[in-house]
Amino acid sequence: MPLDHPQDLTIKDFKIVGQRPLRPDGIDKVTGRARFGADMNAPGMLVGRVLRSPHAHARIKSIDSAKAEALPGVKAVVTGADFGAVKDGLDDGMLDVLVNCMAQDKALYDGHAVAAVAAISQTVARQALKLIEVDYEVLPHVLDVDAAMQPDAPVLHEEAADESVPAGFSKNVVRRYEFGHGDVAKGFAEADRIVERRFKTEAAHQGYIEPHACLAAMGPDGQAELWVCTQGHYMVRNTCAALLGMDASQLRVTASEIGGGFGGKTTVFIEPLALALSRKAGRPVKMTMSREEVFRATGPTSSSSIDVKIGMTREGRITAASGELRYQGGAFPGSPVEFGAMSAFAAYDVENVKTVGWDVVANRPKQAAYRAPGAPMAAYAVESVIDELCKQFDLDPLSVRLKNAAVEGTTSSFGVTYGKIGLSATLEAARAHPHYSAALGPNQGRGLACGFWFNFGGETCVSLNVNADGTVGLSVGTPDIGGSRASMCQMAAEELGIAYDKVRTVVADTASLGYNDVTDGSRVTFASGLATIQAARDAIRKLCGRAARMWGIDEDAVIWEEGYAKPAGGNAGSFEPLSLAEIAAVSARTGGPIAGHTEVNADGAGQSFATHLVDSEVDPETGKVKILRYTVFQDAGKAIHPSYVEGQFQGGAVQGIGWALNEEYIYGEDGRLQNPGFLDYRVPVASDLPMIDTVIVEVPNPGHPYGVRGVGETSIVPPLAAIANSVSAAAAVRMTHLPMSPPRIRKAIEEAAGR
Amino acid sequence: MVTVKIWGSLKEAAGGRSELRVEAANIRQLLQRLGAEYPRLQPQLKRGVSVSVDGRIYRDAWFTELKEDSEIVLLPRLSGG
Incomplete structure (x- = not known):
């Protein structure tokens, strides 16, 4: 059957793709009907709250929660000790997530969680927090990235550095990355002028309007449900299951509507605590962060300190470029400095280029992704120096960028040779x-x-169900943070040849689809879209198969055009085309439900x-x-x-x-x-x-x-x-x-x- | 035999070389051979990498075919916001 379109950009003149139909979530959001993280309730629900460190760096000598537990209305208290059983089985990255969610032996930043309570009301929960006695030994702290790299800086972790860090550095320096090619010394020697500058950027928060919120309910049999505001409910399921020692199959996670994420909701903070409290209390537990908690204890981006040096000819050609980038990623390894170092000069075709990135820990909250993590600060430093060189040579900054712009065939500063890219087109448009x-x-x-x-693309799984009335239900596993439900409806409708409003897309829970990576990396319209198109084509194959059986001809003799199954040619016979709705209407008698399905590791973003x-x-x-x-x-x-x-x-x-x-x-x-x-x-x-x-x-x-x-x-x-x-x-x-x-x-x- | 470019800070773990030749027909074999022939790369391989093949970046795609003349670049594991 000739339905396996190659990935060919000339397949059709789009009818629905490229249009601007009404968003399917619009009415719910403007009328208040949309349900966000804090909008879900359950019978017998308790309120969870977190006790947070008032110190930037302190050893936790002891925690005494006896008085809090004795307070009427308090149903559970959890501390780091409640997660002790799983700690040994976690890899370094997952252990950091656990320690960030609930401090173990040290509080590593102002706002670090040290205990959590579940109680019958907000009032009781707040009273209980005041009754928890934490004995701290306050330690020296460090906040600035350059200060944290000094040999005498207070040390957060004794053994966090990996093998990439040369000997002799502060223990707060935990990773080193280097990228580039060519000979920068030779390139600088060819320059008519060199500008070298140091830049600093401060930490910024994603500033999403909706604070983190969730509702956890775990039964005595260990089966659990979690309703949560997140960019990735499969990630939440897998992470929480690991941190609580559960089987992933026992935890069903449903993503709420989301009031912004921008990368900040690609990890967990309160979710494991809510589940641990629910397990201990035997009742559902709802947790909602205050705005203050969002700022103190979720993940802003890194602050940075960056040196950039660029050499340029008087005609505006960059001869060499180098950068040294230092990012603090909060109290744990994992600042996005490698992406900063990779992307710093990625827009330009530079023969001699080198960047070095240093990942540094400091007594701040663990950084989280923020749209293109690590790249904006690097671009700030690089583009500032290019601008300065343009001014010194009195050159048009746009022409200089065009002269140096990466194009198809350019070997990027991170080693990959580009295929078709659009940088020059954006400059020409400007x-x-x-x-x-x-x-x-x-x-x-x-x-x-x-x-x-x-x-990037990533793991993606979608299901597309053709209903008997000719409408289509599409289930995706990527939370909609930027209009993806509308885009998915458009792509499904485009493939199937039906109207946009005949398709409804929902974000399915973790029990309904295979694993989906988080909504990040600008991946959803690409990856879930690609999967949607493939699922639609899978459904079309089946629709054509049903038509073939009704006509009594081979499946290969049926084609799908503009929403209709048609005989492929004169030899296939003469039959009236059958629409999707006509085929769907009799599906119960032609083989049962018709559905398309895709699971894909989408690449080629x-x-x-x-x-x-x-x-x-x-x-x-x-x-x-x-x-x-x-x-x-x-x-x-x-x-x-x-x-x-x-x-x-x-x-x-x-x-x-x-x-x-x-x-x-x-x-x-x-x-x-x-x-x-x-x-x-x-x-x-x-x-x-x-x-x-x-x-x-x-x-x-x-x-x-x-x-x-x-x-x-x-x-x-x-x-x-x-x-x-x-x-x-x-x-x-x-x-x-x-x-x-x-x-x-x-x-x-x-x-x-x-x- | 394919040639893979590695990023600068891995060079020391690979005998000072920025391009390595290994016998591999797909990404899984590539990662296995790199780990076997250059044991000091193993910590990074365990933490995770992406692999670019002819300009297309793969995070997890063991069975992606590698050709003799493919441009293969090892990259830190990509993520985003």
Whole structure:
């Protein structure tokens, strides 16, 4: 049967893909009917709360919970000791997750969980926390990445460093990565000018609106249910099962609607505690983090310290580039410095390039992913130096980037030779856009920057069920954090040749589908989309088979066109085409239900590039920055639902604006976080922003049947750099420390003026 | 026999070389041979790697075919947000 389309981008003129249908979750979300993490309740439900360390670094000498357990209404208390039985069987990464969820022998940061209670009410739970007596031995702490690398810095872990770290470094230095090719010394010798600078960026939080929340219920037979706000409920199931010593099959996890994640919900925090409390209490336990807990105890991104050196000819050709990147990833190994080191120069075709990344631990919360983890800080440093060189040579920054842009056939700085990529197309789109030639006034500056992200696919499993009324139910296992249900409906409808509103997509629980990787890596429209297309084609094969049997001809003699089974040609016979609905209506009598299914390890995600253009105005008196214009140019491969793609572009830009201008974890001398709330941790709000303009560039990804590239992460890579270049131009001083808050800008202006 | 590029900080564990020649017809064999012939690579292989084959990056795909002239690049295991 001729239905095995090759992965051929010319398969059809799209009818539904590329349109902007109404989102299927829209009404629920604007009417309040959508159920988020905290919206689920259960009979007999208890409230869980966490006792958190007030110290940045302290040895836990003892925990006495007797008084709390004796308080009427308290049904369970758990501490690190409750997880002791499973510790020895965990690998290093999983052990770190456990210790982050519940401290064992040391509290490693302000806000680190040391005990949890389940009680009949919030009031009782809070009272119980006050009755838990923790005897701490306060230890010296370290917060800054450069300070943590010093030989005399307080040490968090005695044996966390791996074999990549040379002897003689602080024990807080836990990983070293090196990438590159060519001979940088030779390349620098060929340069007409070299600029070398150090940059620092502070930790920023993803700032998702919905705090972490879950409802756990474990029965006396060990069977458990977990309702949770997460980017990956299969990850939650496997992690929690490991941390509680359960079989994965005994834990069914259902993902709630999600009020933002951006990478921050790709791990667990309260979920194992809720399950442990439920197991101990024998009742369901609901846990909801406060905003303060979200800031203190979930995963912001790394803060960083980066040295970049670039050599350039007076014509604008980069001859050599090097970078040394130091990221602190909180109290555990795993900062995304390798991705920073790999991506720093990935947008450019550089013959001689070298980056070194250092992963460092410090007394801060364990970092979590944040859109393109590790890349925005690296791009900030690199693009700032390129900008400075352009200014010194009086070269057009866009032309210089085009001259050096990575293209198909370029060997990237991380070793991979690119296939079809769209960086140059985004630069050309920027040049053609009116924004690039718009007039600027006094104290205003324009910044341009490029960004790269890898994207990936991963394990994916979907089921597509054809209902007897001609509608289709699609089950996916990837939580919808950016409109994927709409995109999946479009791709299924496109393949099947039916209307968009005939398909409904749901995010199925962990018992309903095979394992699905987390919704991250900009992977869902690519990977779940690819799986959806394949599942639809699987269903089409079966639909054609049913038609063949009704017609009494071979299956190979039936084709599927625009929603109908048809005889393949004159030799196949003359039959009236049968629609999906007609075949489905009689499916009970032709062989039973019709369904398509796919399990795939999706690869070929295709790299993604973007160019951002931003104009800003700096008030030299106050140091306040106003963003005047912002335009995103990004390669989406193929935009399935352009409105969602534009939303991803805009969202990345806005989060980048916050990271660049205001967002910052501020600690006191005591190592305690001083701004754990949205009043003091300033994310951009609508009144801070201009309309973010977007241009979707489409250079199809050959690894996807429709050419899709992920778009969720790349959009946060260029903003820090583009805004820094804009502000540096407006303020007439190079800004080397993010965020560029008013005090920092004022200080930089004053220092530049010699005041 | 295929050639695999490794990243810089693994060179020391591979005798100072940045390109290694191993007998492997697919990714599973590649990882097995690398671990066997260069035991000091084993800790990183155990922590996880990605493998790029002719520009396409694989995280877990043991049976992906490798050709003599394929560009094969070992990378840290990719993740995202």
